[in-house]
Amino acid sequence: MKPPPFDYVAPSSVSDATQALREHGEDAKVLAGGQSLIPLLSLRLARPTVLVDLNRVTELTGVTVDDAAGTTTIGAMTRHRTLERDREIARTVPLLTAAAPYIGHIAIRSRGTIGGSLSHADPAAELPAIAVALDATIVTTTREIAASEFFDGYFTTALASDEIVTAVRFPVAAPGTKATVKEVARRHGDFAMVAVAAQRSPDGDARISLINVADRPVRAREAEAALRDGASIEDAAELATRDLDPVSDLHATAAYRRAVAKTLVKRALAEVAA
Amino acid sequence: MNVELTVNGAARSGDTEPRKTLADFLREDLGLTGTHLGCEHGVCGACTVLVDGEPVRSCLMLAVQASGASITTIEGLAADGDLNPLQQAMRESHGFQCGFCTPGFLMQATALLAENPKATEAEIREVLSGNLCRCTGYETIVNGVLRATGVEVTTHG
Numbered sequence: 001m002k003p004p005p006f007d008y009v010a011p012s013s014v015s016d017a018t019q020a021l022r023e024h025g026e027d028a029k030v031l032a033g034g035q036s037l038i039p040l041l042s043l044r045l046a047r048p049t050v051l052v053d054l055n056r057v058t059e060l061t062g063v064t065v066d067d068a069a070g071t072t073t074i075g076a077m078t079r080h081r082t083l084e085r086d087r088e089i090a091r092t093v094p095l096l097t098a099a100a101p102y103i104g105h106i107a108i109r110s111r112g113t114i115g116g117s118l119s120h121a122d123p124a125a126e127l128p129a130i131a132v133a134l135d136a137t138i139v140t141t142t143r144e145i146a147a148s149e150f151f152d153g154y155f156t157t158a159l160a161s162d163e164i165v166t167a168v169r170f171p172v173a174a175p176g177t178k179a180t181v182k183e184v185a186r187r188h189g190d191f192a193m194v195a196v197a198a199q200r201s202p203d204g205d206a207r208i209s210l211i212n213v214a215d216r217p218v219r220a221r222e223a224e225a226a227l228r229d230g231a232s233i234e235d236a237a238e239l240a241t242r243d244l245d246p247v248s249d250l251h252a253t254a255a256y257r258r259a260v261a262k263t264l265v266k267r268a269l270a271e272v273a274a
Numbered sequence: 275m276n277v278e279l280t281v282n283g284a285a286r287s288g289d290t291e292p293r294k295t296l297a298d299f300l301r302e303d304l305g306l307t308g309t310h311l312g313c314e315h316g317v318c319g320a321c322t323v324l325v326d327g328e329p330v331r332s333c334l335m336l337a338v339q340a341s342g343a344s345i346t347t348i349e350g351l352a353a354d355g356d357l358n359p360l361q362q363a364m365r366e367s368h369g370f371q372c373g374f375c376t377p378g379f380l381m382q383a384t385a386l387l388a389e390n391p392k393a394t395e396a397e398i399r400e401v402l403s404g405n406l407c408r409c410t411g412y413e414t415i416v417n418g419v420l421r422a423t424g425v426e427v428t429t430h431g
Contacts, residue, residue, distance in 0.1 A: 001314035008275065008292030008338060038295070040313040051292070055339055081328065103405025107319065107382065109329040111335065129327045188403045 003041035005036070012052040014060065014166060017052050017124060018141050021162040024050040030113035031055070032077060032116030032163060035108045037041025051219070058165060060115070065092050070172045073139075076165045084109060092172040095134060095199050095207075097178035099126040102181055105189045115165040121157045126181060129217035135195050135208035139167040151216035152153045176202040178272040182264040183211075186251060193252050198268035204228050208236075208268070211247040213261055220265070233273070237265040277341045281306065290337045296330075296368030297321040299337035300347060306378050308348035314407070319405030322378040324349050330383040346375035350382065360384060360422040367427060369418030371409035379405050383419045392423055 011017040012084055017082040021028050029048035031037055032055075040046040054060060060077035064087050072092040074083075083089055084100035103109055103117075117127040118138060131138065131147035138145045139165045148160050159165070173179070183195035195211035206227035208220040220240035227236050281304060290305040294427045300323070312318035314333050320348045321332040324346040328342040351358045357365065370376045379402060386393055386401045393401070394425060398419045404414075406417060 002425050003293040005291065005293055008336070012337070033338070034339075035316060035331075035334055038336070041293075042295075042315050042333070053336075055341060104400055105319070106385070107322050107329040107331050108316065108334075110325070188400075189406055201417070228412070 001042050003038065004044060006041075006048055008053065009050065010056045012058070012059055014141060016055060017057060018162060020050070020052045020071075021164070024052075025117050026161050028052055028161075030119070032119070033079065033112040034103065035112040036116070036120050036208065037204075039225050047104070054101070054164070059228070065172065067172065068261075071169050072172055073167050073169045074114055075167050077113050078115075080104075080109035080112045080114070080117075081106070081168070082132050083114065090192060095130050095181070095197055096127075096170070096175060097106045098181045099130050099197060100180045102126050102183050102185075102192070102195070104221070108189075114168055118168065119157060119159060119165050121151050121153075121155050122191070123215055123217070124212040125152060126183075126195065126197070126211060129190050129195070129197050129209040129211045131170075131219040133199065133207040134170050136167055136171075139169060140165050144169075153215040159170040160219055171200070173215045174201045174203060174205075178274075179203055180268050180271045182271075184260050184264065184269045192273055194246070194257050194264060196261065196264040196268045200269075200272040200274060201225075202274065208265060210240065210244070210261055210265075213251050213257055217246070223265070227269070233266055233269045236269060237262050240265045275338050279310050279340050279342065281343040282346055288337075292336060292338050292377055296323070296325075296335045296337045297332035298344070298347075298366035299340075300332060303337075306347050306349050309348070310374055311420050312374065312378075316337050317406070320375050322376040322381045322405065324381055324385060327385070327388065329382050344382070345349050346355065346384070348380055351380065360387060360419070364415070364418035367414050367418035367421055369410070369415045373406060377408045379407070379415055383422070386419070387422060393419070395425075398423075403422045414426070 009020050020193045027049040031051045031053040064073045083096045090097040136147045137149050164244045169239045179199040181197045184193045192212050197209045199207040206224040210218040222234040223240035241262040246254045300309050310320040312320035316331050323332045384422045421427045
């Protein structure tokens with residue numbers, strides 16, 4: 001249970017990090033919070049020859065709210081603990097505040113980062129689903145990518161091998177917006193067996209995103225539109241889950257996952273109802 | 275690579291491979307074997323230490339990443355060999371049996387009490403949920419931390 005040997009660089013700027021990735025090509029791997037990558041190294045499931053550590057790149061941390069533009073921009077190396085505790089995030093992106101306590105345990109959240117979670121693209125993780133639900137923009141070293149275009153499947157994203165997520169930009173929630181995350185996991189702090197993120201705004205806008213029911217986050221757009229038109233919670237939950245085709249595994253059958261998803265959508269919508 | 279850091283208030287340094295975890299560095303290079311390694315992949319919480327005041331799994335951090343940081347380990351709790359109030363409360367509650375998980379629980383609880391000295395039982399259970407114990411059934415551990423908040427706890431047996 002020890003990581004295999006690798007070379008290690010800890011650049012202090014994004015440009016130096018990009019340069020290091022270009023030099024070492026496909027064999028290099030970016031180290032963000034390390035809460036998924038280091039276990040993969042210890043289990044020898046990943047064997048990069050070079051780790052490019054972003055933890056000394058101070059320009060990648062921080063939360064910037066621009067009320068005039070209606071955006072909250074969160075640096076890629078911002079820790080989950082900051083998502084959990086930051087008051088400006090609670091005010092402007094309450095769905096992140098609701099999701100943070102479900103990410104692992106506190107000692108994991110001390111290190112784990114938003115950019116790392118999105119880049120890792122685990123379909124059981126919360127933050128990718130939040131980004132998709134809120135139409136976040138993922139800012140990288142070369143471009144901006146809509147969250148809906150970012151996730152390509154299991155642990156796969158639109159990122160090129162020398163491209164780094166630098167920030168995530170969220171729209172500021174309208175005052176009075178209610179947000180919640182509902183989750184079923186085998187044990188508290190485990191990855192979700194199934195989870196649902198939901199948000200309602202006073203103007204009727206509805207957002208629903210489902211976690212771990214496919215190879216990437218699933219946005220329930222049909223149900224969102226129905227809710228805007230006044231559909232009942234029961235009908236919205238049916239719309240959100242009727243076409244799901246989740247996998248069966250050791251922990252749950254597909255039918256069970258679908259049933260849990262529907263129940264969680266109902267609970268979430270009841271909680272965020274006006 | 276050279277690592278220079280502060281451990282329990284003292285400046286320490288060592289030369290290490292990049293792949294060495296902070297946990298192994300503390301134990302093997304600095305001789306601080308109070309930090310225990312259970313699962314070595316971030317599940318059990320036994321290796322929890324404080325890095326700049328925040329609880330961290332030391333098996334999920336590389337030693338080279340800790341350069342410049344201030345680390346607190348279980349060895350840093352008992353000043354001059356006297357148990358600190360949390361340790362004393364844990365002892366009075368019989369909060370351990372084999373003791374393997376104890377350093378991780380105590381460091382996690384230390385972080386909690388530093389932020390919230392009057393944590394409730396529910397808050398304590400939430401925070402300690404990331405640490406595994408295979409002996410006690412957790413009740414005496416929760417009671418120990420609760421006792422450290424100043425709550426009177428009746429100990430059975």
